[in-house]
Amino acid sequence: PRFLAPGxxxxxxxLIDNVDGAAGDYQVAVRGSGPLATAIDDKTTLASKQQSTARYPLSAGAVGVGALTLNVSGPGGFKVARDYPIEVRTPYFPVTEVKTSQLLPGESLSLSRTLIASYVPGSTKVSVSFSRLRGVDPAPLLESLYRYPYGCSEQLVSSAFPLLYINDLGGEAGLDPDFAVRPRIQEAVNQLLNRQGPDGAFGLWREQDSGATAWLGAYVTDFLYRAKADGYGVPDEALDKSYDALAQIARVDRWVYSGYQMQANEGPWSNDTTDQLRRRSAAYVYYVLARAGKADLSDVRYFHDALLDETASPLAKAHIAAALSLMGDRARSLSAFEKAIAALGHQNTGDYYQTTLRDAAGVLALVAEVQNAPGVNRVSDRFIEFMKEPNAMHTQEKAFVLLAAQALLRTGGPIALKRDGAAIKGASKAPRFAMTTGELDKGAAFENAGQGPIFASVSVYGAPASAPPADAQGFDLTKRLFTRDGRPADPALVKQNDRLVVVLTAAAKSDRVHPAIIADLLPAGFEIEAILSPDDGATEGASGPYKWIGPIAWTKIAEARDDRFVAAIDIYNRDKVQLAYLVRAVTPGDFVSPGAVIEDMYRPGVFARTQAARVKIAASQ
Structure with missing residues (x-):
């Protein structure tokens, strides 16, 4: 198998095929190492041109990478040795749990192995970090963004953008040892550039998919400009093409052709409009162009004088304010900032990126950019008012909170701590510590050695030791297994080389657009052969080879990875959607079959999960 799960x-x-070897006895030795357990010594007698096939049992223990070692020896000094690395990976999606508590001067926080007792051994990463303001703690947010498993253009930018300011956010000390900032940023840059079309616009998942809004195009360009300024490889030609595409978006007074999505999500559940989408996109564009020295001051002044009061978004107002400041119009800049601060608390129910926290964080970061701009304290108060726990934030909220955290950390002093009674040297404004399993076994205590209260955040990342139960929080999701002709298949009676169809059916429980991710981890004995398309199912006027499934939905992207099926899809209102893929049973054995998961990418807590089960695959004769 390509991988296994614990248990x-x-x-x-x-298979030994004696093509041109001598006849006689061949000795076989099979050994497992690491989390793989097997120890087989066998002998097979082969005549010339004869084949033999044997099966040897193999079991998986803890999470990790093991090796299966094969040694075959025979007549005439024949020897062959092979090593096969096999990963034992968790069968359940990892989770991150963050708990924040206040420490008054002299109070301590104790950490022990009980933190990881409910997780699969070997799958956990534990860190503790400290901040003067509740919620404004970079470490849990940085680590959760770094581990975020999906990659639309918004998620790529949100995961990498804050890393440009890693030194202002406490540096890399105390982060997970696997944390590699520069390669991660350059990888994000490269992926985004691969999604840029000939017209300069960026796709949401791929080049020219027209899935990205114009606002997202400005967000991508903002990141690429700053990455280039920080020494990353961003070609001038790519940036120039992006600026040309954005310049068209800034013309809110007329219709323009664009490779970006220019239509807002409108409906009874939405207070957004296409005019509002165009205005907030244009405002961000003016800010991005102003940073690059490519904006026209008269255009930005016109927006301030004629359109600012009609623009609902506080972040858009702040973008205009910052653009005006960059171009030397301080009076209009301060006016726009005042209007942005007054608008904080606005909610746009049709823009799934927007939240009151995202806007407050963005406005705070922009106000802090402008030297001697008033309002930092007022925005900071609203920012803290809207603060959420890290687990309740979506990717863009986390990114903007980190950008705002820079401003707050610059004005704060270092935090004084003691660890196990000894003062920690080299005090930081946002100290953090990665805890090994050995350190948790011994126990560790951190004491607030300063004069004022601080907040401690303990972050535990890992895979649950037991199967999470089925759940439905805002979505319904079912997972069914069929034969290729549509008969229900029993997962306990699968035979090697059987080809089966996995059908996933999802529906939302509320009226709105749900940008969803559906992920289904495979049992180790299966491999994906094909993802079924809408043409394979039942369609109007035609029927595909799997018409018994019914309609199969279009996806933004669908991937058959080595160990999972992943798809991104927009689910509108309470519509039911079906996705399907074809698997082959390749390895005999008894395997855990994880539950499938659907989640709304921009509404944390809106998800569904199916029940885990087991699959038994009998060897072919």
Whole structure:
């Protein structure tokens, strides 16, 4: 198998074909190392041109990478040695749990192994970090963004943008040892550039998919400009093309052709309008162009004088304010900032990126950019008022909170701490510590050695030791297994080389647009052969080979990875959607079959999960 899960039992198949070797006895030794357990010594007698096939049991223990070692020896000094690395990965999606508590001067926080007792051994990462303001703690947000598993253009930017300011956010000390800032930023840059079309616009998942809004185009360009300024590889030609595409968006007085999505999500559940989308997009564009020295001051002044009061978004007002400041019009800049601060608290129910926290964080970061701009304290108060726990934030909220955290950390002093009674040297404004399993076994205590209260955040990342139960919080989701002709398949009676169809059916429980991710981890004995398209199911006027499934939905992207199926899809209102893929049973054994998961990418807590089960695959005869 390509991978296993803890507790899985598989059969490894060995084929020996004596093409031109001597006849006689061949000795076989199979050994497992690390989390793989097997120890087989066998003998097979082969005549010339004869084949033999044998199956050897293999079981998986803890999470990690093990090796299956094969040694075959025979007549005439024949020897062959092979090593096969096999990963034992968790069968359940990892979760991150963050708990924040206040420490008064002299109070301590104790950490022990009980933090990881409910997680799969070997899958956990634990850190503790400290901040003077509740919620404004960079470490949990940085680490959760770094681990975020999906990658539309918004998510790529939100995960990488704050890393440009890692030194202002406490540096890399105390973060997970796997945390590599520069490669991660350059990787995000490269992926985004691969999604840029000939017209300069960026796609949401791929080049020219027209899925990205014009606002997102400005967000991508903002990141690329800053990455280039920080020494990352961003070609001038790509930026120039992006600026040309954005310049068209800034013309809110006329219709323009654009490779971006220019239509707002409108409906009874939405207070957004296409005019509002165009205005907030244009405002961000003016700010991005002003940073690059490519904006026309008269255009930005016109927006301030004629359109600012009609623009609902406080972040858009702040973008105009910052653009005016960059171009030397301080009077209009301060006026726009005042209007942005007054508008904080606005909610746009049709823009799934927007939240009151995202806007407050963005306005705070922009106000802090302008030297001697009034209002930092007022915006900071609203920012703290709207603060959420890290688990309740979506990717863009986390990114903007981190950008705002820079401003607050610059004005704060270092935090004084003691660890196990000894003062910690080299005090930081946002100290953090990665805790090893050995350190948790010994126990550790952190004491507030300063004069004022601080907040401690303990972050535990890992895979649950037991299967999470089925759940439905805002979505319904079912997962069914069928034969290729539509008969229900029993997962306990699968045979090697069987080809089966996995059908996932999802529906939302509220009226709005749900930008959703559906992910389904495979049992180790299966491999995906094909993702079924809408043409494979039942369609109007035609029927595909799998018409018994019914309609199969279009997706923004669908991927068959080695160990999972992943798809991104917009679900409108309470519509039911079906996705399907074809698998082949390749490895005999008894395997855990994880539950499928659907989640709304911009409404944390809106998700559904199916029940985990087991799959048994009998060897073919």
């Amino acid at each position: 899985d039992k598989a059969e490894a198949t060995l």
